[in-house]
Amino acid sequence: MSDQRFIIEMGMGNDQYGQDYTKAAARAIEDAIRHSSIPMFEALGLDHADMRVQVTVGVQDPEKVDCEALMQKLPRGTATVQAVFGGQNVTNPDSGNVLVIATAAVEAFLPKQA
Template identity: 45%
Template sequence: MALKRMVLEIGMGTDIRGQDSTKAAVRALRDALWHNALTVTHALGVDVDSMQVKVTIGVPRPQTVDKAQVLAVLPHGTGTVDCVEGGLEILNEAGTGGTLVAHAAAEVFLDLPEGGR
């Protein structure tokens, strides 16, 4: 058996006024996942909860993301979250607040026999 990447989904999320990295990250992952209906597990005859999802979040301050809240977005399978420096922060004119943009990549892996199914 070998882990094979089956899907790569990309999303973007924002916190318009609060600069909350976790809120933007959760929205980015939802954006990536909620525009798709993955049927690959059904096509391969494997349980949907056997998916292993690697989530990468890009935000200006990666250490401020609550990874547990991001993982809670996953509807199936198990996952990991890695936060890296990225995204975008646009400060208001006074420099006292602004908008935070997060990007998410969700890689879906399945443990399949060598040579495919």
């Protein structure tokens, strides 16, 4: 039996001063999760442990993202996190400071329901 995606949420996060890609990605994931409320678990008697969560974060320098640390912050389900090229880096021309902007797609899957 294959999984069926039942939700996808998008989020955006940034790190304005530290150029920390993991921090920006964590904020993007948190932004996406804050947009979700899934009452079907209680309504249908489903267990959150049966949910598979797949997160894709986009940043300009994916190898600087600690995917394991991000995975540990996800509150429910069995999670995977992948960093890919995306997002933006914006440089302040006056100071040279780089603003790191990350995007996140958080997808949740359950086994197909009868």
